[in-house]
Amino acid sequence: MQTVFEKTPGLTDAVLHYCPGCTHGIIHRLVAEVYTELGVSDRTIGVAPVGCAVMAYDYFNCDVVQAAHGRAPAVATGIKRARPDTVVFTYQGDGDLAAIGTAETIHAAARGENITVIFVNNAIYGMTGGQMAPTTMPGQITQTSPYGRDPAVAGYPLRMCELLATVDGAAYLERVSADSVKNIRAAKQAIRRAFECQLAGRGFALVEVLSTCPTNWGLEPVKALDWLRENMIPYYPLGVYKDSARDGKEAAQ
């Protein structure tokens, strides 16, 4: 009998606690597959956020530190500087990375910190029950924007890849989406390149993964994927925002 699909040994056997249809689980698998396939799982150290992925330490089958809300890039900095031979990644939601941890994110990038950041953008605070996030769309209804996010009061969503693209220390920035088989394949490639960026010592790499929160969006899983495609992708265009390897090559031509 031929095995067509196997759970990656990069994940433990623990049962994921994510809601049905939540794309966090897929993104976990992609990250774990990548460090496993690169053959570095025995020297990989993850940093878990505060957010729905807080218990990522039970799922990633590598050493993991659980960080305070938003501080994962600072914790990752400490780990990587103490053990430069390890492969260090953070896994963070949008509230974690783009609100409370904005300073830690931008300055880790500015330092060219040689770490890989997996940024799960689901346009909402999932863990606390669906409040407005820095990435919540204009007009989007959440528990704390019950009449829809009004930019006149609540301001505008942050586009982190675009923002970080202006930072010299950022080496690799790509936005992908976990909404379809094709996009999930592309997401894995992006995550792989972000880890390879670190292995090559090129500096800060971040992959933003557009993700769903069916529970707090109040949508069934399939409808949530449609909502992501229809609302998020136009506002958060997919693509590579920076690739120092590519840009460097281009410059050399």
Next chain:
Amino acid sequence: MSEKVLMKGNEAIAEAAIRAGCRHFFGYPITPQTEVAAYMARRMPKVDGLYLQAESEIAAINMVLGASAAGVRAMTSSSSPGIALKSEGLSYLAGCDLPALVVNVQRGGPGLGGIQPSQSDYFQATRGAGHGDFHLLVLAPNSIQEMVDLTYLAFELADRYRVTAMLLADGILGQMMEPVSLPDPAAADLPPKDWAVTGTGGKRLHNIVNSLYLKPEDLEATNLARYEKYAVIQRREARHEAFLLDDADIVVAAYGASARIAKNAILAARAEGIRAGLLRPVTLWPFPKAAFAQAAKTARAFVTVEMSMGQMIEDVELSVRCAKPVTLCSRVGGMVPAPEQILESIRQAAGGAK
């Protein structure tokens, strides 16, 4: 290097930390501790170490947490307002049972306060370092030599008990110069850091450094275990200095720079025929309760001398169980108590001005 060299307090801390094997320093500038950072920035690259200037005290303490979780000796230093920002990280360090050294060269507050010396962070250090039930191990040097010795001790105890240690100094000690000797710290037999995140190396299950326990039973169990450890620390590690204490009627309680000034006042009181002595806590947590309880058996009264509105006085009162009167002699806001003021407080405690 055990011959004496003349050093500023802040620089002595930094050099001692390097000698204690610390190669990872994360900081953010603030007066009056800046010389620690400047010294580290100068020295660390020469010893294959790291000085990293963080974007904030919040980031710095979390970098310390990461480095400590990865199993190395790591530290940060700051002054009062910056320590406030480190509260979150200090609580996480405790929740993760991680060793680290945090230096607080205190200045006056609250708010932006001033940049002159103070001891008004006693509560913050010994009771309110962050949310949740936990303690820092708090060491209070009163000379430049002790800044060196206690830095060595802080790293050793932090590693031994998996706790974060705070060196609580003040602007006077930070800026003062004295001759010190910097012998290499004695080798200590410390437990292996087999809990650290180093990469599994394919040889063990994954290590997890974490402070989240969603089941109340589990979280309670971690708190109880931590407090058992604290009980051991309280039994074994409380330290104090006694000066003319044996026959003292009036016991002056003071730590850090205040204790230095108090010594002069005590000698002056003795010259007037008042039997005064000093009980100086070297560890503020654990507080040397037993020494105070012992002194309370024979002393008539206690005077605490603090550059605060009266913070350590609570621990003195608790330790003597209010069996003897305890009065406060203080200056705040960057003002320093003069020996005459302390002498007057001693006289009053002894039964009125002479």
